[in-house]
Amino acid sequence: MSTRVDPSLLQEIKKYGEIHVEDCFNCGNCTAVCPLSNSNTPFPRNNIRMLQLGMKDKLLESIDPWLCYYCGECTITCPRQADPAEAQMTMRRWLTAQYDWTGLSKKLYTSTAWSIGALIIGALIVILLALGLHGPLVTNQVELNTFADVHMMHTADLILAALLGFFLLSNLFRMYLFTFPRGAQNPPPLSIFITEAWQLVLHMLTQKRFGECEDNKRWINHLILVFGYGTMFVLIVLFLSWFQTDELYPIYHPQRLIGYVAALAIIYGSGDALIGRITKKHQMHRYSQISDWLFPILLILLAISGLMISAFRVSGLPILTYYTYVGHLVVMMMLYICIGPMGKWAHLLYRPFAVYFQAVKEKAEEHNKAIAHAPAPVS
Amino acid sequence: MDENKLKADALVVGGGIAGMQSALDLADQGYQVILVEKEPSIGGKMIMLSKVFPTLDCASCITTPKMSAVANNKNIRILSYSEIQSIQKNGSGFIANVLKKPRFVVEETCTGCRLCEYACPVDIPNPFDLNIGAIRAVRVPFSTAVPQIAVLDMDNCILCGKCARACPVDSIDFLQTEKEVEIEVDTLIIATGFETTPIDAKKEYGNGKLHNVIDGLIMERLLAPTGPYARVIRPGDGKEPESIAYVQCAGSRDETLGVPYCSRICCMYAIKQAMLIAGSLPMADITIYYMDIRTFGKGYEQFYQNAQAMGIEFVKGKVAKISEDENQNPVVRVELIDENSQIIERTHDMIVLSVGMIPKYNPSQVYGVNVDEFGFVKSPTPNLSSTKTNQPGIFATGASTGPMDIVDSINSASAAASSAASYLESVRNGK
Numbered sequence: 001m002s003t004r005v006d007p008s009l010l011q012e013i014k015k016y017g018e019i020h021v022e023d024c025f026n027c028g029n030c031t032a033v034c035p036l037s038n039s040n041t042p043f044p045r046n047n048i049r050m051l052q053l054g055m056k057d058k059l060l061e062s063i064d065p066w067l068c069y070y071c072g073e074c075t076i077t078c079p080r081q082a083d084p085a086e087a088q089m090t091m092r093r094w095l096t097a098q099y100d101w102t103g104l105s106k107k108l109y110t111s112t113a114w115s116i117g118a119l120i121i122g123a124l125i126v127i128l129l130a131l132g133l134h135g136p137l138v139t140n141q142v143e144l145n146t147f148a149d150v151h152m153m154h155t156a157d158l159i160l161a162a163l164l165g166f167f168l169l170s171n172l173f174r175m176y177l178f179t180f181p182r183g184a185q186n187p188p189p190l191s192i193f194i195t196e197a198w199q200l201v202l203h204m205l206t207q208k209r210f211g212e213c214e215d216n217k218r219w220i221n222h223l224i225l226v227f228g229y230g231t232m233f234v235l236i237v238l239f240l241s242w243f244q245t246d247e248l249y250p251i252y253h254p255q256r257l258i259g260y261v262a263a264l265a266i267i268y269g270s271g272d273a274l275i276g277r278i279t280k281k282h283q284m285h286r287y288s289q290i291s292d293w294l295f296p297i298l299l300i301l302l303a304i305s306g307l308m309i310s311a312f313r314v315s316g317l318p319i320l321t322y323y324t325y326v327g328h329l330v331v332m333m334m335l336y337i338c339i340g341p342m343g344k345w346a347h348l349l350y351r352p353f354a355v356y357f358q359a360v361k362e363k364a365e366e367h368n369k370a371i372a373h374a375p376a377p378v379s
Numbered sequence: 380m381d382e383n384k385l386k387a388d389a390l391v392v393g394g395g396i397a398g399m400q401s402a403l404d405l406a407d408q409g410y411q412v413i414l415v416e417k418e419p420s421i422g423g424k425m426i427m428l429s430k431v432f433p434t435l436d437c438a439s440c441i442t443t444p445k446m447s448a449v450a451n452n453k454n455i456r457i458l459s460y461s462e463i464q465s466i467q468k469n470g471s472g473f474i475a476n477v478l479k480k481p482r483f484v485v486e487e488t489c490t491g492c493r494l495c496e497y498a499c500p501v502d503i504p505n506p507f508d509l510n511i512g513a514i515r516a517v518r519v520p521f522s523t524a525v526p527q528i529a530v531l532d533m534d535n536c537i538l539c540g541k542c543a544r545a546c547p548v549d550s551i552d553f554l555q556t557e558k559e560v561e562i563e564v565d566t567l568i569i570a571t572g573f574e575t576t577p578i579d580a581k582k583e584y585g586n587g588k589l590h591n592v593i594d595g596l597i598m599e600r601l602l603a604p605t606g607p608y609a610r611v612i613r614p615g616d617g618k619e620p621e622s623i624a625y626v627q628c629a630g631s632r633d634e635t636l637g638v639p640y641c642s643r644i645c646c647m648y649a650i651k652q653a654m655l656i657a658g659s660l661p662m663a664d665i666t667i668y669y670m671d672i673r674t675f676g677k678g679y680e681q682f683y684q685n686a687q688a689m690g691i692e693f694v695k696g697k698v699a700k701i702s703e704d705e706n707q708n709p710v711v712r713v714e715l716i717d718e719n720s721q722i723i724e725r726t727h728d729m730i731v732l733s734v735g736m737i738p739k740y741n742p743s744q745v746y747g748v749n750v751d752e753f754g755f756v757k758s759p760t761p762n763l764s765s766t767k768t769n770q771p772g773i774f775a776t777g778a779s780t781g782p783m784d785i786v787d788s789i790n791s792a793s794a795a796a797s798s799a800a801s802y803l804e805s806v807r808n809g810k
Contacts, residue, residue: 025670026716027628027670027696027697027716028696028697028699028713028714028715028716028720029697029699029714030699031699031714031720031722032696032697032698032699032700032712032713032714032722033583033699033700033712037722038722039719039720039721039722039723042714042720042721042722045714045720046720076635077583077635077699078634078635079628079632079633079634079635079697080634080639081634081635
């Protein structure tokens with residue numbers, strides 16, 4: 001099979017992160033030292049070799065970067081200090097941009113101006129909508145549902161969720177197309193996609209591979225963050241009419257308790273990531289692109305503003321409650337526009353799907369071998 | 380002449396193969412040379428080796444005659460067990476202050492009969508065998524040591540006095556103290572040699588704590604006929620190894636160790652040792668894990684091909700980790716670069732780390748010579764006169780100037796001697 005070489009590939013990918021893989025002399029230390037790499041998916045050296053040679057199609061087909069959870073062992077032990085872990089991270093950003101058909105992802109990853117622009121647009125959309133659609137501001141008591149009608153908000157949430165889903169799933173479909181290129185010999189049969197689907201659920205819920213890295217504290221913290229974020233996402237998209245209420249429940253009531261616990265989990269998880277990026281103690285946090293900063297910052301702002309709405313509501317401060325509510329929506333829109341389906345947020349599907357696709361590939365290979373070695377039918 | 384004040388034409392610092400060669404070349408031209416050696420015997424690293432590549436000559440059969448030639452040359456005076464303290468400029472020459480460490484044995488009368496050694500009740504790890512064998516606290520350092528004079532290890536001596544009673548010439552002197560010697564010379568050659576990168580430097584290779592992982596220099600002692608066991612056994616439990624692996628670049632070309640350069644000798648010594656093991660343990664499997672095999676010298680490539688033809692297995696891939704199984708067998712983890720990037724774990728009986736070369740001594744403070752970022756002496760004109768330093772009259776040679784094998788060290792030593800001689804002549808003839 002011939003391979004087309006793109007000499008500009010490395011220069012292109014360098015826009016996505018601080019990498020210097022030219023230093024690599026392909027000794028294989030990184031691949032052998034990696035706790036997650038194995039003979040079926042030997043990375044990161046293979047990916048770095050593709051980068052050095054400009055094998056763009058091969059790199060697009062590779063899902064190995066998504067199987068890396070950045071423990072940094074390879075970078076710490078690299079004899080050339082070529083930083084393979086950061087190269088994997090950079091390849092993940094590049095792959096995200098390749099999966100995204102709108103082309104926005106590339107702009108957001110490679111241009112600070114575009115990122116700031118996206119934040120401003122997100123804020124403007126919410127502010128304009130709020131100016132146009134808000135209800136009367138009741139000031140003698142907190143009536144959030146009068147200010148922002150809960151049914152209208154729920155509809156807006158569903159529209160937003162549908163948009164997010166549309167972009168995310170269409171990008172995911174492109175990931176599928178890259179991973180299983182057309183015209184390949186013996187594509188995996190549908191039955192394998194179905195029988196391996198449990199992998200998808202398992203890895204999406206547990207991020208189990210993350211725990212196989214040497215330091216599994218980061219995995220626990222990430223799990224806490226995912227739990228908090230997932231809970232909030234479900235509450236707001238599916239149960240907003242129950243969650244956004246003007247009735248004041250006691251603190252142990254699920255409506256308040258679930259909200260508080262989830263918000264604290266988000267603050268803990270994203271705070272941990274932020275502190276890591278500020279102190280740069282872990283390999284993973286040494287280089288931060290704008291998207292790496294924005295994701296935890298916006299998440300933590302989202303949780304804090306959510307808690308503030310509740311606090312103002314309980315304290316009976318109507319105007320502050322309404323303004324904070326709008327602020328909360330502003331942060332949410334910034335998050336989804338700037339790092340949503342075109343950015344880092346999308347890893348919530350790319351990572352489990354990469355594990356799933358890899359399992360399918362391996363099963364298909366076994367399947368093909370079994371066919372090749374099957375005894376010829378007796379005539 | 381006062382024994383505390385010496386005068387000579389040239390001072391050579393370091394009595395390894397390079398220093399000895401420089402001293403001999405100068406002495407043969409009629410110059411008076413003083414050779415200062417830090418250890419109790421001259422001979423350096425080369426006298427510890429088993430055989431040398433690519434000719435497979437016995438190392439001590441070449442080194443011992445050189446050592447004797449130095450000792451018996453009327454123009455050379457050896458100051459063993461001595462270290463340079465300071466160097467002052469003295470016109471176009473130098474005055475060196477040398478500290479002579481106490482041997483607790485009177486050099487002038489000791490005959491090297493070894494009766495003290497046989498009488499001594501204290502066994503200590505033998506530094507000449509890199510601490511894997513044992514030797515007495517008072518002893519002649521090794522069988523072919525030059526000078527053949529005993530040395531007493533006061534740190535381990537129990538002061539029982541048995542050696543003093545055994546000595547037929549009353550040479551044991553427990554009260555000996557260090558002595559300062561002032562040497563006036565016109566030129567100076569630095570030949571301070573190298574050290575191997577420490578075996579415990581890399582955490583992935585077990586921090587030096589794995590039982591059956593040794594370095595290349597220890598393997599030299601195991602293979603040498605004068606070695607501690609006179610056979611190759613693994614140090615952990617004395618078992619005869621059936622599978623021996625070499626891990627190349629274990630101390631070179633590795634930024635994490637601060638040694639990004641190639642040490643040049645490791646490929647060749649690993650191949651040489653593999654051949655020697657194939658001779659002494661014909662049934663053993665020998666594997667060499669390498670990143671690149673660099674056989675740059677004359678006859679070296681043929682040597683490598685011979686090793687391949689002998690059945691030594693060469694595996695391309697940098698060993699990332701060494702662990703240990705329950706039988707203390709070392710296990711390597713490596714990506715096979717040439718074979719579809721398979722990641723394998725393989726158990727061997729014994730592993731030799733091909734450690735690299737780092738400078739033994741940094742002469743920049745005492746001599747005022749420039750060194751490079753790794754501590755090797757830096758020549759201002761490396762391509763024109765590689766043994767010159769930035770100090771006129773001070774030359775450097777051998778592995779003190781950079782990683783070098785024996786062949787190159789001897790060439791470099793003769794070059795340094797030649798440069799030093801022309802410096803002497805130019806000074807004396809008023810330039």
